[in-house]
Amino acid sequence: MSGVEKVDVIVVGAGIAGLSLALALARVGIEVAVIEAAAEPSPPPGGSELGLWDSRVSALTPASTTWLDELGVWGAMQAQRTGPYTRMSVWDAAGTGEITFSAAALGVPLLGHIVENRVTIRALLDGARQRSDIRLHWGAGIESANFSHGEGVLVRTQDGRLLAAPLVVGADGARSRTRDLAALQTRTWSYNQHAIVTTVRLAAPHQHTCFQVFLDTGPLALLPLSDPMFCSIVWSLDDGCWEGLRDCDDADFIIALNRALGSGCPTVVATAARGVFPLNQCHATDYVREGVALIGDAAHSIHPLAGQGINLGLKDAAVLAEEITAVWQDDMPLGQTAVLRRYQRRRKTDNLLMMSAMEGFKRGFGSQNPAIRVARNAGLNWVDAALPIKNWLAREALA
Numbered sequence: 001m002s003g004v005e006k007v008d009v010i011v012v013g014a015g016i017a018g019l020s021l022a023l024a025l026a027r028v029g030i031e032v033a034v035i036e037a038a039a040e041p042s043p044p045p046g047g048s049e050l051g052l053w054d055s056r057v058s059a060l061t062p063a064s065t066t067w068l069d070e071l072g073v074w075g076a077m078q079a080q081r082t083g084p085y086t087r088m089s090v091w092d093a094a095g096t097g098e099i100t101f102s103a104a105a106l107g108v109p110l111l112g113h114i115v116e117n118r119v120t121i122r123a124l125l126d127g128a129r130q131r132s133d134i135r136l137h138w139g140a141g142i143e144s145a146n147f148s149h150g151e152g153v154l155v156r157t158q159d160g161r162l163l164a165a166p167l168v169v170g171a172d173g174a175r176s177r178t179r180d181l182a183a184l185q186t187r188t189w190s191y192n193q194h195a196i197v198t199t200v201r202l203a204a205p206h207q208h209t210c211f212q213v214f215l216d217t218g219p220l221a222l223l224p225l226s227d228p229m230f231c232s233i234v235w236s237l238d239d240g241c242w243e244g245l246r247d248c249d250d251a252d253f254i255i256a257l258n259r260a261l262g263s264g265c266p267t268v269v270a271t272a273a274r275g276v277f278p279l280n281q282c283h284a285t286d287y288v289r290e291g292v293a294l295i296g297d298a299a300h301s302i303h304p305l306a307g308q309g310i311n312l313g314l315k316d317a318a319v320l321a322e323e324i325t326a327v328w329q330d331d332m333p334l335g336q337t338a339v340l341r342r343y344q345r346r347r348k349t350d351n352l353l354m355m356s357a358m359e360g361f362k363r364g365f366g367s368q369n370p371a372i373r374v375a376r377n378a379g380l381n382w383v384d385a386a387l388p389i390k391n392w393l394a395r396e397a398l399a
């Protein structure tokens with residue numbers, strides 16, 4: 001068929017999961033086309049005024065930054081701006097329960113980094129641009145796919161481009177069109193919450209500490225950025241509670257924020273514009289079928305309360321890259337179900353475990369039941385005092 005761009009792998013979606021997979025595959029000479037629905041992102045603006053920070057940030061675990069380093073992009077991210085954190089303090093607003101984690105107690109240099117998503121995407125993009133084996137197509141998402149085409153999967157983009165490859169990877173986020181086209185089913189439910197995100201300035205330095213308070217209406221996190229006086233806010237709120245905080249003026253928002261955070265945190269004195277995201281849990285029943293694999297939020301999206309979403313997505317990309325590379329080096333065809341199932345087996349249990357843990361947290365801390373409140377406060381204090389269990393929890397979060 002003329003006019004068809006043939007590559008080894010088509011990656012749908014130039015988010016963090018998709019770009020990291022493209023880079024990992026290109027390292028061994030696999031030719032990749034990345035198709036992205038949005039326009040090419042502009043470079044992060046210089047300057048450190050409050051409004052110039054990306055309100056979308058991720059808490060990257062050491063395992064994630066190690067992998068980004070292997071891909072050759074972590075250095076560029078650090079040269080931009082990354083906020084290391086060494087302490088985590090989590091407490092229940094409706095009681096006395098509290099748990100703290102510190103790098104010093106665990107014998108590690110730090111617990112992770114808070115990084116603006118656009119810093120990560122820019123570094124991955126710059127890395128991808130240096131590779132002749134990655135072709136990037138912007139502003140035209142996947143429109144249709146023929147999965148029984150002679151050359152693998154034939155993809156048509158919204159601007160009429162045709163691409164063919166033995167394997168298409170859906171890295172197109174929680175509302176994945178690739179997943180729908182491949183008829184891969186999901187289990188989806190709404191948390192009946194929205195998250196308000198923004199950047200805030202503090203009255204005193206954050207001391208590289210992540211603060212998270214569980215309120216009756218949902219968890220609120222204050223995440224330390226590379227500037228010691230700036231933090232990112234992720235405030236998850238039940239439906240019916242977030243709308244007023246989205247619409248109020250900055251002064252009222254700051255008052256509500258400081259009241260919710262209580263006296264254990266630095267006081268917030270200024271805020272940038274707010275963004276709002278609906279929170280849903282979604283898990284694909286199968287991540288793969290012949291010629292197709294899903295990674296990142298296309299396969300699973302979870303509540304942001306433990307900041308694990310993209311860390312799971314990066315692990316998916318790393319494992320899928322490993323499985324594809326092994327097949328490629330043995331000169332075997334890519335896209336076979338048996339190969340893709342190995343990826344699914346290696347990732348699904350880990351993802352399910354994290355999703356169940358988040359659901360448990362969300363339900364336990366969302367409960368107004370006095371018995372559950374007492375139990376969760378006692379539980380937090382007990383875990384805080386039980387060092388082996390606490391260390392195990394922390395190591396799980398670092399991996």
Ligand SMILES: Cc1cc2nc3c(=O)[nH]c(=O)nc-3n(C[C@H](O)[C@H](O)[C@H](O)COP(=O)(O)OP(=O)(O)OC[C@H]3O[C@@H](n4cnc5c(N)ncnc54)[C@H](O)[C@@H]3O)c2cc1C
Binds near residue numbers: 018171296306
């Ligand atoms: C408020 C909030 C806070 C969070 N905090 C954290 C945190 O601290 N730590 C953490 O690990 N995770 C966090 N997460 C989760 C994290 O943001 C996601 O898990 C992560 O962004 C998913 O990355 P992805 O690359 O899989 O998908 P996405 O980031 O959704 O990227 C998908 C890409 O595909 C493109 N696309 C969509 N449709 C098409 C199409 N039809 N064709 C082509 N391209 C398409 C999109 O434009 C996008 O570029 C948070 C999430 C929220 C909502």
